[in-house]
Amino acid sequence: MGLLQNKIIKDLPYRRFYSVDASGFSIIPDSVYVPSNLEDIQHIIHHATHNNTTITCRGGGTGLTGGALNSGIILDMRLFNDLALNNDVLSAGSGVYKGMLDKILESKSRLYGPNPSVGPYCTVGGMVANNAAGSHSLKYGCTIDNLIKITIIDGRGDIITLPDNEHYSGMIYDICSDVDLDMYPCTTKNSSGYRLDAVTTPEDSHKVVAASEGTLGVIVSVDLKTFTKPSLVYLVIISYADGHGAASDCINILKLNPLSLEIMGPGVLYNDDNTVLFVEFDVPLAQWYDTLHNIAQGKIILCEDKSDAQIWWSRRSSALSRTMSYYRDTPDIIEDVAVPLEKIPSFMELLYELERRSSQKVYYYGHIGNGNIHVRHPANRHLSKWYLDSIMQMHGTITAEHGDGLGRTPYVAQQYGDKNYNAFLRLKELFDPYTIFNPGKVVL
Numbered sequence: 001m002g003l004l005q006n007k008i009i010k011d012l013p014y015r016r017f018y019s020v021d022a023s024g025f026s027i028i029p030d031s032v033y034v035p036s037n038l039e040d041i042q043h044i045i046h047h048a049t050h051n052n053t054t055i056t057c058r059g060g061g062t063g064l065t066g067g068a069l070n071s072g073i074i075l076d077m078r079l080f081n082d083l084a085l086n087n088d089v090l091s092a093g094s095g096v097y098k099g100m101l102d103k104i105l106e107s108k109s110r111l112y113g114p115n116p117s118v119g120p121y122c123t124v125g126g127m128v129a130n131n132a133a134g135s136h137s138l139k140y141g142c143t144i145d146n147l148i149k150i151t152i153i154d155g156r157g158d159i160i161t162l163p164d165n166e167h168y169s170g171m172i173y174d175i176c177s178d179v180d181l182d183m184y185p186c187t188t189k190n191s192s193g194y195r196l197d198a199v200t201t202p203e204d205s206h207k208v209v210a211a212s213e214g215t216l217g218v219i220v221s222v223d224l225k226t227f228t229k230p231s232l233v234y235l236v237i238i239s240y241a242d243g244h245g246a247a248s249d250c251i252n253i254l255k256l257n258p259l260s261l262e263i264m265g266p267g268v269l270y271n272d273d274n275t276v277l278f279v280e281f282d283v284p285l286a287q288w289y290d291t292l293h294n295i296a297q298g299k300i301i302l303c304e305d306k307s308d309a310q311i312w313w314s315r316r317s318s319a320l321s322r323t324m325s326y327y328r329d330t331p332d333i334i335e336d337v338a339v340p341l342e343k344i345p346s347f348m349e350l351l352y353e354l355e356r357r358s359s360q361k362v363y364y365y366g367h368i369g370n371g372n373i374h375v376r377h378p379a380n381r382h383l384s385k386w387y388l389d390s391i392m393q394m395h396g397t398i399t400a401e402h403g404d405g406l407g408r409t410p411y412v413a414q415q416y417g418d419k420n421y422n423a424f425l426r427l428k429e430l431f432d433p434y435t436i437f438n439p440g441k442v443v444l
Helices: 013-017 039-049 098-106 124-130 164-177 203-211 243-254 287-294 304-315 319-327 339-360 381-393 403-430
Strands: 032-033 055-058 073-076 083-086 087-092 145-151 159-162 219-224 233-239 260-264 276-282 299-303 332-338 363-367 372-378
Touching: 013 032, 039 055, 039 073, 039 145, 039 219, 055 203, 055 219, 083 098, 087 098, 087 145, 087 319, 098 124, 124 219, 145 203, 159 164, 164 203, 164 403, 233 243, 233 304, 243 260, 243 276, 243 287, 276 304, 287 299, 299 304, 304 319, 319 363, 319 372, 339 372, 339 381, 372 381, 381 403
Parallel strands: 032 073, 055 073
Antiparallel strands: 083 087, 087 219, 145 159, 145 219, 233 276, 233 299, 260 276, 260 363, 332 372, 363 372
C-alpha cells in the first residue's frame, strides 16, 4: 500500500484496506498509523488518550475473529521487524512475519513449535495476541508455552518488559493468585479470556499477554523458545467411514505420543463421506508402527516419501480456504472450540446434532489431538449460542487458538464466572487505565 511511516493516515482507500481481516467482519477505522520506534508508539498512545479514541494493533491481518478491527486508530506494526537467534532463543519484533522467522531457523536446523495454518503470513505479534498453536502443539505447546520474555507499551505509555519488571510482575501475580481455577476450561489449548491460570509465580507474568488480543498494550518484541528440527518425520493417513471410528481411536493413538494428530471431516479433504486422521511421528517406526496397526480401525496409508507427505499437508492446510467455497450463498461462521480429550467421542455426537439443527452440511477439521476442532456452519446466533453453551457444559473452551474477537467476547463472562471476570477487569485496568486498547475484545 506504500504507507508513509510516522504519519496518521486518514485517506479512505487506506482505511478501507484496514477495515477487514480474514474474518467476515468489517469496520472502517478512523485512521492508520505506522510507527517505526518506541517513541512513535508512545506518541500515538498519548494522542489517543487526549483525543478520546482507541488503538488496535495489526500484524498480518490473518485473524479469523475480527481481532485486528476497530473504528479508532489501526497501528500497523510492520516496521518492528528486528530478528535474531541467540543461543537457541529467538528475539523478534512484533512485526516479524512467521515466514521470516522460519527462514532464519531453517538455516540453523531449528524450528519454532507453534505452526498456524496460515504459515508465513501471520506475524509474531499476532501469534502472541491470539496464543497461536497449530498441528504441532501436541509436542511443542502453544505460543504461551514458548514465550520467554515480552516487551509491551501500556496505556500510560510506559515501556514494560516481563517478567523482568518485578513491580509489574508482582501486581500481575496478585491478581492471578485470586482466580477460581475450577472455572477454567479443562483443555490442553485455550485462547479465551486472560490466561491468569498460567501465572503460578511472578516469573510467569509475561504469559498474561498471550491470548490478550492487544487489549493490554502494544506488543513490541518477544523472546521465544526454539527447538532442534527432528531428523525424521513420518506421516500416517488413516481413513474412516465416519467420524465415530476416528474419534474413538484418538484416545489410544495419543498414548503413542505423536507429533501431531489432525482430523478432516467428510467433504473437507475430498468430496466424499470419509473422515481422515493425519498422524505424525518423529521417532523410528519400530516404536509405534505395529501398535498403531493394532489400534486403528480405519485404512492406514504410510507416507514414506517426503514429497508425498508434503502433498497431504498442503491439502490439510487448504482446509480453511476450501470450506469457504461451500457457503458462497449463505453467511457462515468458523467455531474454534476445544474439549477435554476424554470428551472427544461426545464432541463428535455434538457435531452431528449441530448439523441436524442447522439443516445444512457442517464441515469440520482441526487438531483433534488437543480436542480442538474447527467447525464451519451456517451463521445463526441462536445456533452458535446453543453450540457454545454445550461446549462450556463439557468443561471445554469457546476458543482454543483463534481468540475471542468480536464474535465470542460476549460469552467470556459465562465461560469464566463473575469472580474470574472481575479479575480480568482488574488486569485490564492495570495495563490500560484509559481503556484505549482494542475495545470489544476479551472483556466488554
